Amino acid sequence: MASDRLSLVFGALADPIRRAILTRLSEGEATVAELAAPFSVSQPAISRHLKVLEIAGLVSRSRRATARLSRLEAGPLREVTTWLARYQRFWDESHERLDDLLTALQARQEEDSGPHPAVTAKRNDDE
Amino acid sequence: MASDRLSLVFGALADPIRRAILTRLSEGEATVAELAAPFSVSQPAISRHLKVLEIAGLVSRSRRATARLSRLEAGPLREVTTWLARYQRFWDESHERLDDLLTALQARQEEDSGPHPAVTAKRNDDE
Numbered sequence: 001m002a003s004d005r006l007s008l009v010f011g012a013l014a015d016p017i018r019r020a021i022l023t024r025l026s027e028g029e030a031t032v033a034e035l036a037a038p039f040s041v042s043q044p045a046i047s048r049h050l051k052v053l054e055i056a057g058l059v060s061r062s063r064r065a066t067a068r069l070s071r072l073e074a075g076p077l078r079e080v081t082t083w084l085a086r087y088q089r090f091w092d093e094s095h096e097r098l099d100d101l102l103t104a105l106q107a108r109q110e111e112d113s114g115p116h117p118a119v120t121a122k123r124n125d126d127e
Numbered sequence: 128m129a130s131d132r133l134s135l136v137f138g139a140l141a142d143p144i145r146r147a148i149l150t151r152l153s154e155g156e157a158t159v160a161e162l163a164a165p166f167s168v169s170q171p172a173i174s175r176h177l178k179v180l181e182i183a184g185l186v187s188r189s190r191r192a193t194a195r196l197s198r199l200e201a202g203p204l205r206e207v208t209t210w211l212a213r214y215q216r217f218w219d220e221s222h223e224r225l226d227d228l229l230t231a232l233q234a235r236q237e238e239d240s241g242p243h244p245a246v247t248a249k250r251n252d253d254e
Binding site for chain 2: 004006007008010011013014015016019022026072074075077078080081083084085086087088090091
C-alpha cells in the first residue's frame with residue numbers, strides 16, 4: 001500500500017462508509033456513536049475507518065468533556081482536487097466532441113426538416 | 128475492498144505508479160513497454176496496474192496491428208471531482224478563517240507598534 005500523501009487521501013476516499021462519514025462530518029463534529037448510528041457497522045469498525053481518515057489528514061479528533069469528537073479537515077480534498085484539475089481539459093475535450101456531434105446532428109435535422117413544414121411533427125406532445 | 132464505482136476510481140488513484148501511468152497517457156496512447164520504461168517495475172506489474180485502471184473505467188485498451196495500446200478515459204475523473212466539489216466550501220471557509228485571522232493579527236501588530244516603538248523588541252532574532 002502506497003504511503004505518500006496523495007495515495008493516503010485517495011485510499012481513504014476509496015470506501016463508501018468513509019465517504020459517508022465525511023459527508024456526516026460536513027454537517028458538524030460528531031462522536032463515534034453518532035457516526036456509527038446510520039450504519040449496520042460496529043463502533044470499533046467506525047473507529048478503524050476514522051483512523052484511516054485521520055492518517056490521511058481528512059479528520060481531526062478532539063476531546064470535549066467525556067466525548068471524543070471527530071471533525072472534517074477539508075485541506076487534503078483541495079489537494080486531490082488540484083491534482084484532478086489537470087485532467088479537466090480531457091473531459092472538457094470529450095464534452096466538446098459531444099457538443100460538436102450534437103450541433104452537427106441538429107444542423108442535419110434542421111436541413112432535413114427545412115424545406116417542408118415538418119416542424120409540426122416535433123410538437124405532437126403538445127396535443 | 129468496496130466495489131462501487133466511486134470507490135473503484137478513488138482506489139485506482141491511490142497508487143503513485145497508477146497516477147503516473149495516467150499522466151503519461153494524458154500525452155497520448157501507449158504500449159505496456161512504453162508505460163513500463165520510466166519505472167523500475169516489470170511489464171507484468173504495469174499490466175496489473177492497467178487492469179485496475181481499466182476496471183475503474185480510467186483506461187481503455189485497443190489493439191493496433193501487433194501493439195496493444197492503452198488510452199486515458201477522463202470521464203470517471205470528472206465524477207470524482209464532482210463528488211469533491213461539494214466540500215469546496217469547507218476549504219474555502221478555512222481559507223477565509225485564515226484570512227480573518229491574519230487580518231486580525233496584522234491589525235493588532237499595527238496597534239502594538241503604533242504609539243510606542245516596541246516593534247524593535249520583536250526583532251531580537253536579527254541580532
